[in-house]
Amino acid sequence: GAGVSQSPRYKVTKRGQDVALRCDPISGHVSLYWYRQALGQGPEFLTYFNYEAQQDKSGLPNDRFSAERPEGSISTLTIQRTEQRDSAMYRCASSLAREQGAFTEAFFGQGTRLTVV
């Protein structure tokens, strides 16, 4: 697609429910990243993929959070048994493979605003 697409744009859920957030990266982009951004804070790294392989999940807060990218394109971030503290903007980004070893910039989606009530 023309840009990184995230859905839904807004999600309100009750505490204890599971939610799935979707990210559709730019076509052909190798790397896909998930970030969480609380109000007034910078994006906090959660996890990233190269193709379908999850390279680093050190930023996932606990085992309620998981992500997958089974075919190396669309990714889903799943939060089980949501809690109020999970409320934040969840941002996805994608980037091309490196150019001559250099990291290429990440392009961000508009984000999913998650509110847990």
Add this chain to the structure above:
Amino acid sequence: AQSVTQLDSHVSVSEGTPVLLRCNYSSSYSPSLFWYVQHPNKGLQLLLKYTSAATLVKGINGFEAEFKKSETSFHLTKPSAHMSDAAEYFCVVSDRGRDDKIIFGKGTRLHILP
């Protein structure tokens, strides 16, 4: 592991005066460095990037940044601030050659005074 520190959470300048947003990084390898801007209720937009070519990097909207390895800094500057520059600015680092993990600073809110 890489990290980035933005030294000021808020910066206020008058319209027409210079802007300086400070960023220091830590990297075990040769870093790639970026500045992103986020306007209120908007997404993240790339301003400029450094990936080992020229140390002085020019970006959009008149911004530029200089990579100084000896000082581990990548400060963002603009000669003359405009009201439309009011936004949140993020310094970002990636360990080029190590992995593709990219880390954001906590951000600097730039306020432009009329």
